[in-house]
Ligand code: PEP
């Protein structure tokens with residue numbers, strides 16, 4: 001009998017192989033206290049271990065992009081004076097030996113990172129964990145086990161896989177991996193996606209439930225690992241793998257094509273990015289532009305509000321990389337679940353309904369103007385558009401536009417170039433912006449629907465609360481009617497509507513969104529080719545008839561059933 005284990009999908013695909021159980025060497029931390037005269041020597045040992053690891057990382061320069069990104073991130077963390085100062089203080093002030101001081105510091109850093117209310121930063125805890133292992137091995141003179149020499153067709157099972165484990169992995173031999181720990185945005189997940197290897201994370205006790213050596217199937221469509229599958233299951237999955245391979249080949253050819261429906265509606269299929277690395281990936285994947293550049297990462301990875309100049313450089317580089325393709329940059333959307341180390345937000349019971357995004361920006365005008373100036377100046381170098389998030393009242397948009405006009409006048413006086421026809425649009429993600437869409441469109445050059453928030457506010461369901469996750473569905477008829485209304489209003493005014501919420505990358509929804517009249521889809525780079533493929537093979541007019549049927553539904557389940565049947 002086969003056994004099935006469930007996990008979170010870190011990277012999609014299906015694989016058949018043999019399980020390889022990867023266990024880490026147990027390291028016993030010495031608990032000897034040291035004498036006051038030994039502190040310098042003890043700290044020097046850790047310092048040397050850190051330097052040795054930094055030297056190993058330097059060798060990864062010029063390796064694959066994923067590897068050099070990890071190397072860069074780890075070198076930065078290791079060079080953070082707070083990290084080394086904490087270790088030194090434990091040695092000097094508490095007379096802890098080098099191993100204890102390192103171990104405790106890593107545990108503290110992991111604890112701090114794990115509590116951050118942001119998925120991306122929280123997952124950086126695994127980087128500290130990884131650094132902890134690697135520096136400890138150096139300190140104790142242990143050569144760590146690696147995944148560099150495995151049999152072909154291995155599915156790696158482990159408690160967790162650190163970025164170093166995955167970067168040393170034999171990519172020819174490994175066909176998939178599954179781990180006890182890890183989230184969807186962990187480094188492990190990101191690497192699995194980059195290498196295009198199917199992976200499941202957050203599987204609980206999988207490393208304790210298997211012995212290694214068993215035959216297994218990893219199926220991320222269902223989010224399951226099947227151990228000791230039957231012959232029937234193997235045949236079924238072999239067929240599926242063959243079909244997926246053929247589809248992948250077809251999509252490779254489609255990614256750079258224009259997405260035009262069979263009846264001639266041209267759609268832009270763009271990507272969401274948070275930095276230049278994401279943009280490179282988006283371009284490789286055939287994006288028609290960028291529908292959302294989340295600039296908050298520029299702010300979160302800094303020790304103070306970033307200057308106009310530093311922002312200008314990033315925006316200019318991104319604009320130039322895209323040539324005449326559109327680059328929609330969202331102004332700072334901080335607050336809610338995203339904080340800043342260097343800025344104290346007020347204590348709020350409902351931060352998602354609080355001091356955030358455009359509200360904060362209009363309150364801190366000089367800070368906001370630094371960003372706007374960087375944006376307006378960068379507009380001289382390509383097809384940049386500005387997008388204002390979380391707009392509720394018309395005067396917020398007017399005020400932002402006035403600031404942009406002031407900046408243009410300043411630049412005119414100084415003879416600095418910018419795009420005189422610079423478009424300014426809004427994210428439609430609050431109930432009031434849906435209801436008042438006909439008024440907003442007078443002052444907005446375009447709409448982009450942020451379904452992550454729009455669904456949360458329309459249905460009064462916290463998007464991050466797992467207890468009520470069943471209430472959160474983009475297929476809820478109220479959400480779909482809101483989307484339809486916003487698109488219709490923009491079309492009536494001769495303008496366009498895109499979507500940059502995660503619903504745009506849900507390939508189950510592509511036909512429906514085409515039918516609702518959406519002009520631009522912006523989301524995950526990995527989905528661009530598949531979305532284009534669906535659009536190229538669909539008729540907008542036919543899908544509009546289907547959308548009308550869907551809009552008449554009363555319940556989410558009805559919509560979901562209709563959509564499943566239709567796809
Ligand atoms: C959205 O709300 O749909 C969106 C794209 O913005 P974020 O997820 O950054 O809030």
Ligand code: MG
Nearest residue numbers: 429450452453
């Ligand atoms: Mg949002």
